[in-house]
Structure formats: C-alpha cells, structure tokens
Amino acid sequence: MAKKLLSLENCTNQLVKCMNIREDENFAIVGDNSTASIMTALEASAKALGANTQFYNVSDESRYGPRPFTDIPREIADVIEAAAVTFFAVEKIATDEVDELPTFRKKVSPLAKKNGRYGFLPGLNEKVLRTAFSVDYDNVRDFTKRAGERFKKLKSAVVSTEKGTYAEIEFDNTDERFHWMVSTGEIKEPGDYANTIPAYLTTHPAGISGTWIVDAIYQPLTTQHKYKTDPKALLAELEKHPVTLRIEDVNGISRITDVQCANPEILAFARKKIFETDENSNRIGEFAVGTNTEIEGLSGVNILDECVGGIARIGHGSGYSATGGNYYKSNIHADALVKGATLMDLGNEEILLLNEKFNLR
Structure with a gap:
C-alpha cells in the first residue's frame, strides 16, 4: 500500500x-x-x-x-x-x-x-x-547524524553492486579538501546552505578508482525533454542500458578515463559532458550516500533519488565548498547514481551498506 x-x-x-x-x-x-x-x-x-x-x-x-x-x-x-x-x-x-x-x-x-x-x-x-517530507523528519535527521559519525571514520572503502560496480575509495576527513558533510536539509546560521530535501552524506573523495556502473540516474540526462516529462523512463533506460564509467588515477587526480553505454545516443551525450565541457569535467568531485530510509523506491528525479537511503553516487566535475571540494573549477557537476550498493570499510572489513541497506553497529 x-x-x-x-x-x-x-x-x-x-x-x-x-x-x-x-x-x-x-x-x-x-x-x-x-x-x-x-x-x-x-x-x-x-x-x-x-x-x-x-x-x-x-x-x-x-x-x-x-x-x-x-x-x-x-x-x-x-x-x-x-x-x-x-x-x-x-x-x-x-x-x-x-x-x-x-x-x-x-x-x-x-x-x-x-x-x-x-x-x-x-x-x-x-x-x-510531498514525497520527501511525508516522513518522520526527526527520525531521518537523527539517523543521518548517526550515520555521518560512522562514515567520517572511513579511511578506505570498496563500493560494489551486482551489476558490476567495483570502486575503491580513499577518504580523509582531517584534510580540509575532503571533509564529510552531513546534510539533513537544515540551514540554521548565516553562510549555511543545503539541498533542503533530507538527507544524505557527502564528501570529496581523496581518491577513487575502478568501475562505476550507473543504473539509476545520470543527472545531466534529466534535462532532456523526454526524461523531464517522464522521469521513470530514464530509470527504465539505464536499467536496460547502464552507463559504465572507468575511473583511474591520472597524475594524482581521480578522473573518468572511459565511458561505455549500449545506447549510442546516451553514450555520445555522456562522453561530451564528461570529456568536452572543460579540463576538470572528467574529475571526480563527490562521493555520497542517501540516508532518507523512509522514502520508498526511486522516482527518476535526481534531487529526491539522491537522498533515498542507501543510494550511492559519485559526481564528476566540480566539488562542493562545504566539503572543501571547490579547490578547482569546473562548469559541470554531474551526479551518477547506482542501485543496490554494498559498501565495506577496508580498515576492518565491516559492511556499512549491504545491497542498499544500512548496517550500522
């Protein structure tokens, strides 16, 4: 129901x-x-x-x-x-x-x-x-803060999915460039800013390499008319024809080095956004996990789906100033969401996410 x-x-x-x-x-x-x-x-x-x-x-x-x-x-x-x-x-x-x-x-x-x-x-x-706020907001906020305290302790992790995503990620919350931001949707003081839909954890990763298979949302596609008018069509298309991003260390910077997709229109579009926007548009500027565990299912709308509990994403292009990730410039910030993520802390092999479900001790 x-x-x-x-x-x-x-x-x-x-x-x-x-x-x-x-x-x-x-x-x-x-x-x-x-x-x-x-x-x-x-x-x-x-x-x-x-x-x-x-x-x-x-x-x-x-x-x-x-x-x-x-x-x-x-x-x-x-x-x-x-x-x-x-x-x-x-x-x-x-x-x-x-x-x-x-x-x-x-x-x-x-x-x-x-x-x-x-x-x-x-x-x-x-x-x-209405979907975002038809939840117990206090519960979502409190859980997000608790999850944030655990994720801030990460030094390295692996994110994997059954579709084939496998990415090793390095974190450093002590470095001002790579801070975690716990976004509950609240803005209380001058200078505060947020996507006011609750909630997610986000950071600029210190490093990331591997394969990221986008089977939920590739955010730049949401500006196309056919997906604006029917967001679920984007979910269906990427479920059938996901976008595969290859991420490598290039002279100390994590960059997308290759893109593949069986849909030629999406492939050409993604390659242009990633490789032709500017010199940093293929740079990884974000890793994030949604923490609103009370939202059920995906909508095809990026601002809502990025908050869904357990949905993992990376963003290429610019980072966010709140995480310190604005130390370089790009004219694009593009989210790439995956479903069914499992995240394991490589420091102690503790699984914090299992097939999109949180497993916090």
Missing part, C-alpha cells in the same frame, strides 16, 4: 522549519513557472510566521527577459544579496548554446551565502516535495 503523502501546505511548513525562518527576516523565494505553485505555498507559510517574504518568478520575460539566461538578472542578484534567507528552485535549462548551470544557477550560491542562509532544490516539483 502506497504511503499517504502530506499536503503541500504541510510540506512547505516543514520546509520553512528546515530553513529556520523567523519573524521579520527578509526571505527571498526565487522560482519559475515550473515551481510556482510550490513557491506560492512557501511564501504563505513564511508570511504566516511574520517573515518579510516575496516570490520572484524568473519566467516573467517582461521583467527578466527570455531564458536560458546568459547571466543572472540584476534584480534577482540584488534581492538575493540583501536577503537573510534565499530559497531557489527553477527548472534546469540547458541548450547547445547556453547551459544555465554556469551562467545563472551557480551565480546564485555565492550571493545567497554572502550575508545569509541558502536553500536550493533544482528540478523541484510538487510530488517530489
């Missing part, structure tokens, strides 16, 4: 709680037509607490011009920089000529974090939000 989902209003009330919205705070909500119903409900939830809140819809061409944007609109930049809290969720738009990730979306983050807190959910829709 499918779990009953909370109402949109109850979910935006929880989202306001995660962002610690307070009375009289300036709260900027930036969205577009794809997220307008959610943003309107979020605006109402924040105003009910007495926050000074406004929703800015960047789909208004008369005000902001046509998309994809080649730069962040000046009004939006000014509003975000002045806000105590910013929440940002717009449709991911990328054409052959313009990808809004470097031209627009990446420019929001430093402005929002300069003086305030920043929550973001790229690719958000109402079903995703």
Whole structure:
C-alpha cells in the first residue's frame, strides 16, 4: 500500500522549519513557472510566521527577459544579496548554446551565502516535495547524524553492486579538501546552505578508482525533454542500458578515463559532458550516500533519488565548498547514481551498506 503523502501546505511548513525562518527576516523565494505553485505555498507559510517574504518568478520575460539566461538578472542578484534567507528552485535549462548551470544557477550560491542562509532544490516539483517530507523528519535527521559519525571514520572503502560496480575509495576527513558533510536539509546560521530535501552524506573523495556502473540516474540526462516529462523512463533506460564509467588515477587526480553505454545516443551525450565541457569535467568531485530510509523506491528525479537511503553516487566535475571540494573549477557537476550498493570499510572489513541497506553497529 502506497504511503499517504502530506499536503503541500504541510510540506512547505516543514520546509520553512528546515530553513529556520523567523519573524521579520527578509526571505527571498526565487522560482519559475515550473515551481510556482510550490513557491506560492512557501511564501504563505513564511508570511504566516511574520517573515518579510516575496516570490520572484524568473519566467516573467517582461521583467527578466527570455531564458536560458546568459547571466543572472540584476534584480534577482540584488534581492538575493540583501536577503537573510534565499530559497531557489527553477527548472534546469540547458541548450547547445547556453547551459544555465554556469551562467545563472551557480551565480546564485555565492550571493545567497554572502550575508545569509541558502536553500536550493533544482528540478523541484510538487510530488517530489510531498514525497520527501511525508516522513518522520526527526527520525531521518537523527539517523543521518548517526550515520555521518560512522562514515567520517572511513579511511578506505570498496563500493560494489551486482551489476558490476567495483570502486575503491580513499577518504580523509582531517584534510580540509575532503571533509564529510552531513546534510539533513537544515540551514540554521548565516553562510549555511543545503539541498533542503533530507538527507544524505557527502564528501570529496581523496581518491577513487575502478568501475562505476550507473543504473539509476545520470543527472545531466534529466534535462532532456523526454526524461523531464517522464522521469521513470530514464530509470527504465539505464536499467536496460547502464552507463559504465572507468575511473583511474591520472597524475594524482581521480578522473573518468572511459565511458561505455549500449545506447549510442546516451553514450555520445555522456562522453561530451564528461570529456568536452572543460579540463576538470572528467574529475571526480563527490562521493555520497542517501540516508532518507523512509522514502520508498526511486522516482527518476535526481534531487529526491539522491537522498533515498542507501543510494550511492559519485559526481564528476566540480566539488562542493562545504566539503572543501571547490579547490578547482569546473562548469559541470554531474551526479551518477547506482542501485543496490554494498559498501565495506577496508580498515576492518565491516559492511556499512549491504545491497542498499544500512548496517550500522
């Protein structure tokens, strides 16, 4: 029997709680037509607490011009920089000529974090939000923190799947470049930022090598129209034709050196993203594990599925500043999710994940 989902209003009330919205705070909500119903409900939830809140819809061409944007609109930049809290969720738009990730979306983050807190959910829709928050949030948060304490102790691990993934990963939580971040979706203090869907553990790996067989989601594909309109079709396609990434140490840097896929269209697309975006687009910038064990199954939507308990992912391209992984630059950050992961601590051969299920002592 499918779990009953909370109402949109109850979910935006929880989202306001995660962002610690307070009375009289300036709260900027930036969205577009794809997220307008959610943003309107979020605006109402924040105003009910007495926050000074406004929703800015960047789909208004008369005000902001046509998309994809080649730069962040000046009004939006000014509003975000002045806000105590910013929440940002717009449709991911990328054409052959313009990808809004470097031209627009990446420019929001430093402005929002300069003086305030920043929550973001790229690719958000109402079903995703309601699924994400129709859980016992306190239980998810507490479990994520407990899992985080264990994963921070990892020095090296092997991740494997029945599909053939086998990757050895090195960690170093003492190095400022490779910190673990425990993301519960909460942002409490100025400078805090998070994907506000709970929850996951993420780091920039000190090193990784092996084979990573992407049979759940390859995030850049989610911008394609056929997968935007039918996210489950992406799950079905990658189940049938997974993307195989070969990862090797190249002069001390973990890089993807080869890509294979039986779907020629996906193969060409992935190779272009990985090898032709920039000099660091094939560099591994993230390893992460979802910790929301109360979400059932996959949706085909990256921001939700990356949080599902036991789902493992790597990201190629840029890393995240919260993990220290922003010490180099790339115009892409692309998640690659695998199902059914088993993770073994090579230090003591303890299995922390077994076929996607946590095994914490």
